Amino acid sequence: MVTPGRRRRSATDRPETPWTRPVRLxxxxxxxxxxxxxxxxxxxxxxxxxxxxxxxxxxxxxxxxxxxxxxxxxxxLTALGTDRLQAVADRDAAQDGTPVSFPEKSTAMVERIGAVEAVTAVANTHTSVKRSDRVGPLDESGLTVLAARPDLLDVLNARVGSGQYLTQVTERFPTVVLGSKSATRLGFSEVRPGEPAPLVLLGDQWFSVSGVLHSVPLAPDIDRAVLVGWDAARRHLGFDGRPTQLFIQADDKHIADVRAVLPATVNPESPSIVLVSRPSDVLAxxxxxxxxxxxxxxxxxxxxxxxxxxxxxxxxxxxxxxxxxxxxxxxxxxxxxxxxxxxxxxxxxxxxxxxxxxxxxxxxxxxxxxxxxxxxxxxxxxxxxxxxxxxxxxxxxxxxxxxxxxxxxxxxxxxxxxx
Structure with a gap:
């Protein structure tokens, strides 16, 4: 007999025992x-x-x-210089056809910009290049003779293929370094140690070849150039010491700010003749x-x-x-x-x-x-x-x-x- 108020306990209502409790996996x-x-x-x-x-x-x-x-x-991009800028003199700025260049102190003025880490310069000496004095004016190589400084390779991330680059000592002597394409055109593929240095004729002055560069992606013009020391160009080629191109390395975070102030810094009197470019823009x-x-x-x-x-x-x-x-x-x-x-x-x-x-x-x-x-x-x-x-x-x-x-x-x- 079931007691009122209570219901019959079914089998499912029985409390679990250790034998009926599900096993936890x-x-x-x-x-x-x-x-x-x-x-x-x-x-x-x-x-x-x-x-x-x-x-x-x-x-x-x-x-x-x-x-x-x-x-x-x-x-x-790092090799080409995401943090590099080039300032070039606008050749079309001169109305009378005279060469356009920057002031002698332009490099020093650019160095004063806070974000600039390094700066170097080259200058077109407007000198002819010949391999031999037996050729006439029509047989000139058509290469550019650039006055350069010893720190050029560091700023451009360039490397020497054979021989050696200009130093603080050799830049004072009649010594040149050839770009990769200029070496091929002149017939000097390399400079071999222990052998007599090849000679080239710049204007009416013989210069010895001390080295040949690898290709320089950051500055293709260097590949087609003959580089002579800054002091040697003054002494032997009648160079006036005014650069025509600057290469600048700056803090990448402030590269746009440096680019904006470069024209007025390089040439305060005529900022319009300064053309500033960034070599890595295309790759970016x-x-x-x-x-x-x-x-x-x-x-x-x-x-x-x-x-x-x-x-x-x-x-x-x-x-x-x-x-x-x-x-x-x-x-x-x-x-x-x-x-x-x-x-x-x-x-x-x-x-x-x-x-x-x-x-x-x-x-x-x-x-x-x-x-x-x-x-x-x-x-x-x-x-x-x-x-x-x-x-x-x-x-x-x-x-x-x-x-x-x-x-x-x-x-x-x-x-x-x-x-």
Whole structure:
């Protein structure tokens, strides 16, 4: 007889005992359960992981290759001088055709600008160059003789190909250094140690060749020039000491400010004859264009990841439909809904994680290979690697939520009755 106010206690209302309480699965157990579906259906798992791996590999490649290209471009820009400026005398400024030049103290005046780190000058001496005194005026080489200073190479990031450049001592003597193209035109490919120095005729004065320069990307005019010391040009060529071109190195953060005040500083009386240029402007525009294409490729990589995530979700849904009897058997043996959800969610994450790991390896190897073929420094953005793998795991979680919940809601009787 049931006492009024009390209801009969059913079997499900009985307190849990250590023998009836569900067993809590450890992370290792969940991982083993998650690997069951992957290992028993290997081909399907591989095909599902391929979509994720393609997306991750694409993301790493489309971020790594532009990063490698940008590093190579940055190195080139550094060599060409992102912090360099050129001030050239405007040849068209003179109405009577006389050569245009800057004041002798222009270099010292530019050095007083606070952000300027180094400055040097060259000057056109308007002197003819010949390899021999046996040729006539019509056989002149057409090269430019420039008076230069010992610090020219440092400011231009230039290098000597053979021999040596002008020093504080040799710039006073009749010695010249040839640019790469002027050396080829004059027939002196290199200066060999231990052999007599080649001679060239500047005006009516013989000069010995002490060195040959490599090509100077920052100042192509130097490649077609014959460089003579500043003091030697005064003494032997009638040079008046007025420069026609300045090369300035300044703090990159203040390069625009320096550029704005250069004309009035170089030539206060006639600032209009001073033309200021920045050699790296063209390459900077190229880098901007590459950044635009990089953003486009990242968008394509995201689309590939989305397609891969849909593939994983589809695989997991089909897996739940095919494994109903397995789910029913596990429920009948005591597995609760949380354990079923954990199994299928773990399987989805494992599937996506394997695809992400494969994509990371393929993307890194592809980036390194392409950079090596292009002679670039290989740059693998850490954010792309970690973000790509984390994104693959996140896709696995999102793609596995619905199949896991669906599997956990199957009752044991319905699941076991499924044929």
């Amino acid at each position: 450890s992370p290792a157990d969940l991982l083993r359960l998650g690997l069951v579906g992957v290992l028993t259906r290997r081909m399907r798992a591989v095909l599902s992981a391929v979509g994720i791996s393609i997306g991750i590999a694409t993301m790493i490649v489309v971020t790594g290759i532009p990063a490698s290209s940008q590093r190579a471009l940055d190195d080139e 525009a190229k880098r901007s264009a590459e950044a635009t294409f990089s953003g486009l490729f990242v968008g394509l990589a995201g689309l590939a990841l989305l397609v891969g995530g849909i593939g994983v979700a589809n695989t997991m849904v089909i897996s739940v439909l095919e494994r109903r009897r397995e789910i029913g058997l596990r429920r009948a043996l005591g597995a609760n809904r949380g354990q079923i959800r954990g199994q299928f969610l773990t399987e989805s994450v494992v599937l996506s994680g394997l695809g992400g790991l494969t994509g990371v390896v393929v993307g890194v190897l592809a980036t390194i290979g392409y950079a090596a073929l292009s002679d670039w420094p290989a740059v693998i953005p850490l954010e792309a690697v970690t973000g790509g793998f984390a994104g693959a795991v996140l896709i696995g979680v999102v793609a596995g939520v619905y199949p896991a919940v669906r599997a956990s809601r199957l009752s044991p009787t319905v699941a076991l009755a499924t044929t």
